[in-house]
Amino acid sequence: xxxxxxxxxxxxxxxxxxxxxxxxxxxxxxxxxxxxxxxxxxxxxxxxxxxxxxxxxxxxxxxxxxxxxxxxxxxxxxxxxxxxxxxxxxxxxxxxxxxxxxxxxxxxxxxxxxxxxxxxxxxxxxxxxxxxxxxxxxxxxxxxxxxxxxxxxxxxxxxxxxxxxxxxxxxxxxxxxxxxxxxxxxxxxxxxxxxxxxxxxxxxxxxxxxxxxxxxxxxxxxxxxxxxxxxxxxxxxxxxxxxxxxxxxxxxxxxx
Numbered sequence: 001x002x003x004x005x006x007x008x009x010x011x012x013x014x015x016x017x018x019x020x021x022x023x024x025x026x027x028x029x030x031x032x033x034x035x036x037x038x039x040x041x042x043x044x045x046x047x048x049x050x051x052x053x054x055x056x057x058x059x060x061x062x063x064x065x066x067x068x069x070x071x072x073x074x075x076x077x078x079x080x081x082x083x084x085x086x087x088x089x090x091x092x093x094x095x096x097x098x099x100x101x102x103x104x105x106x107x108x109x110x111x112x113x114x115x116x117x118x119x120x121x122x123x124x125x126x127x128x129x130x131x132x133x134x135x136x137x138x139x140x141x142x143x144x145x146x147x148x149x150x151x152x153x154x155x156x157x158x159x160x161x162x163x164x165x166x167x168x169x170x171x172x173x174x175x176x177x178x179x180x181x182x183x184x185x186x187x188x189x190x191x192x193x194x195x196x197x198x199x200x201x202x203x204x205x206x207x208x209x210x211x212x213x214x215x216x217x218x219x220x221x222x223x224x225x226x227x228x229x230x231x232x233x234x235x236x237x238x239x240x241x242x243x244x245x246x247x248x249x250x251x252x253x254x255x256x
Contacts, residue, residue, distance in 0.1 A: 014036045015210050023178075027181065028056075028185065049189060049198055050206070052188050053199060055181060056185045061211070081180055088147045088187060090145060100249075102252075109238045112164070113242065129167065154180055155178070162176065
C-alpha cells in the first residue's frame with residue numbers, strides 16, 4: 001500500500017475518534033483536527049480550511065440531532081451567534097502576541113474544565129435563567145473575537161459559559177453549542193473562500209470519517225450518555241483544547 005495512502009487512512013481514523021469524542025457534547029472538533037494535522041506536519045494554509053470543512057460536517061449533524069431530540073433553545077442561541085460571527089472576522093484579521101493569547105485562553109479552558117468536572121455529579125434540575133440579551137451579545141462578540149484570534153471553535157468557550165452561568169441545562173448547552181459552531185464555521189470558511197482550493201484530496205477519506213464519528217458521538221450524547229458523564233466528557237474536551245493551546249504557545253516561545 002502506498003505510504004501516502006496509509007498516512008491518509010491513519011489520519012482518517014484519528015479524525016473519526018476526535019469527531020466522536022467532541023460531538024458527544026455538541027462540539028465539532030476543530031482543535032482536535034488541527035492537532036492531528038499538525039502532528040503530520042501539514043501546512044497551516046491547508047489545515048485551517050480542512051478543519052473548518054470537517055467542523056461543518058460534524059456541527060451540522062449535531063445541530064440536527066440535538067434539535068430533533070428537543071435539546072435546543074433559539075432564544076439562548078441567537079444573541080450569542082449574531083454577535084459572534086462578525087467578531088470572528090475581526091479577530092482573524094488582528095495581529096496580537098499569539099503566545100500570550102493562547103496561554104491565557106488555555107488557562108481559562110483548564111479552569112473551566114476543573115469547575116465542570118467537580119460539578120459533574122450534581123443534578124441537572126437546578127433552575128436556569130435566560131441570558132440577558134445585552135450580556136449575551138457582549139459575550140458572543142468576545143467569544144467570536146477569541147475564536148478568530150486562536151482559530152479554535154467557539155463551542156469550547158460558549159459551553160462552559162452557559163453551564164457555569166446557569167443559562168442552559170447540560171444537553172441544551174450541547175444543542176446550542178452545535179448550532180453556534182455550525183454558523184461560525186460556515187462564516188469562517190466563507191470569509192476565506194480562496195482557501196478552499198487548498199483542501200487536500202485526502203478529504204475524501206477524512207470527511208466520511210468525521211461523518212461517522214459525528215453520527216456515533218451525537219447518538220451517544222442525545223440518547224445514551226447520562227448528564228454527569230456528558231459534563232465529564234466536556235471537561236476532557238476542554239482539557240485537550242486547553243493543553244493544545246498552551247503547548248502551541250510554548251513551542252512558539254521556544255522557537256524564538
